[in-house]
Amino acid sequence: MKNQTSTCDHHGCWHEPTDKWLTWANLITAVRTAGCVVLTMLAIAQNSTTLLFAGLLVYWVGDMADGMVARLLHRETRIGGIFDILCDRLCVALFYLTYASWHHAMLIPIAIFMVQFMVLDNFLTLSFQRWPLKSPNYFYLVDKMIYKWNWSKPAKALNSSALVLVMVITGSPIAAGILAAAIFVLKVMSLRRLQQIGMPEATGCTVGATD
Ligand SMILES: [Zn+2]
Structure with missing residues (x-):
């Protein structure tokens, strides 16, 4: 396999031959997603608007935090980006479908x-x-x-x-x-x-x- 080592200095270009799976940012993404899922399920079980919005808040705050941590630690990975995108869809779907079923x-x-x-x-x-x-x-x-x-x-x-x-x-x-x-x-x-x-x-x- 060809190892493309480009020498450009664009901050957004990807030059790594392999990607890291275990990063602090991915851990935050996993935790905030689990938190959002659990809170949304509890919200449904208890018919609780408060818990539904708590789940949304965990998603929002966690989504800002994982990106920030990745940037601060200079560990923005492509896998992390994709993981983040997938977790966002899950949390957003849970929130809106639950909200729609009540409104x-x-x-x-x-x-x-x-x-x-x-x-x-x-x-x-x-x-x-x-x-x-x-x-x-x-x-x-x-x-x-x-x-x-x-x-x-x-x-x-x-x-x-x-x-x-x-x-x-x-x-x-x-x-x-x-x-x-x-x-x-x-x-x-x-x-x-x-x-x-x-x-x-x-x-x-x-x-x-x-x-
Ligand atoms: Zn470049």
Whole structure:
């Protein structure tokens, strides 16, 4: 296998020949996900809104903490990035489906959001693996526009917390629906742009090593 040792100094480029599985950041991701799952299940068992939001809070705080620890310890790994993305989907799905089952007025906005977050955004977010990038946080090295729409600080806040805040603060299914639809459109536009850019393909024979 060819060991690609590129000498660029972009912080977001991935130069390691192997990836680390056991990192502090991954441990935090595992713990915050377990905490979120347990709290959400308890919330369902006890019909408790407080526990449901406690689970969401554990997810939010833990999600900020794992990324921060990875950056501070200079241990941003691709495996950690993927693990984080998968755990996010689980926690977000648990929260929104439980919330929807208790607030039927929000079923349509949440349905739009679920398709967007579990399929469109999931595909977009995992697409960083097609490039030698550490994580989607460095996608600006590929395309500034897609990065700005999806993984810049304001875009991330819009992604993960805007809908729940609008639902809780306004209580309006119309407002929530408009927001969910707007994010959906943004994701479709991002996918369209990704298609125009073209994603690198891994081609050739998987079994026979070709040099
Ligand atoms: Zn580079």
